[in-house]
Amino acid sequence: MIVISVVHQKGGVGKSTISQALATGLDGQTRIYDADHQGTTSRWVERRQEDGVDKPELAVGRIEQLPDLISQAENEGVNWFIIDTPPEHSGEVNLRTALSVADFAVMPTRAGANDVQVLPKTMRIARQIGVPFSVVMNEYDGRRSLHKQVLADLEDMATRNGQTVLRPLRSLAAHQDSTYAAQTAIEYAPSSDAARDMILLTREVTQITRGEQ
Known part of the structure; x- marks a missing residue:
């Protein structure tokens, strides 16, 4: 089983959107944990269950x-365990806990x-804990020179940390409408x-975590 934490110490960057997409798009049985006290992802899963959709758990x-939740999931044959994390403005306990159990982290911005x-x-923090990660730029507009520069800066930042940047996500209505x-x-x-x-994005994450690159 592979554990993925979706982390960034800033709210509104797309952590829940990406967590949910991974939890539905990855092959096999998936389970998702919502560490955010707002419960956005928990309510989203519960609504799916009411509609008879059983993925993700x-x-x-x-x-x-x-x-313990991760050990239980692995014993039950779950293939992927996704952790949707909250923004941490006043402390790092939840973030460090989520990273300490992860095999890989996705950092949206x-x-x-x-x-x-x-x-x-x-x-x-991820480097201190020793968990590999990739950055993904959300709401990217390739027509804007500022966005191109920010993406280049993120690539430089990730490279200096020995990590990678994933394909950017565009700002498209279907993400919100869904x-x-x-x-x-x-x-x-x-x-x-x-x-x-x-x-x-899901394909890239699969390749990285399974060492297929």
Whole structure:
């Protein structure tokens, strides 16, 4: 089983969107844990269950119980365990706990200065713990020179940390619209650019975590 934590110490960068896309798009049995007290992903899974959709499963428990929840999932044949983390403005306990049990971390960010400036701190924590990670730029617009520069800066930042940057995700309506149906863009609009972005992201994560690159 492979454990993936989706982390960034800044809110609103797309952690839940990416966590949900991975939990539905990865091959095999998946289980997702929502560490955010807002419970966005937990409610999303519960709505899916009400609609008769059984992927992903929801792991429930205190964050201190993550090692036991992960062991239980592995014993039950789960292939992927995804951890959706909260922003940590006042402390790092939840973030460190989520990273300490992960095999790999995905770090989403937007192009905003406040988002990018926080990212090195999250990288340092991951490096201290020893978990490999990749950065993904969310809401990317390749027509904007600023976005191109930010993407280049992220690539430089990741390279200096011995890590990589994944294919960027564009700002597309299907990502937001799909949440009303408790789905992801891949499920809601499978032929859309948003779906293609997430399919490629999921493929990259699979290749990295399984050493297929």
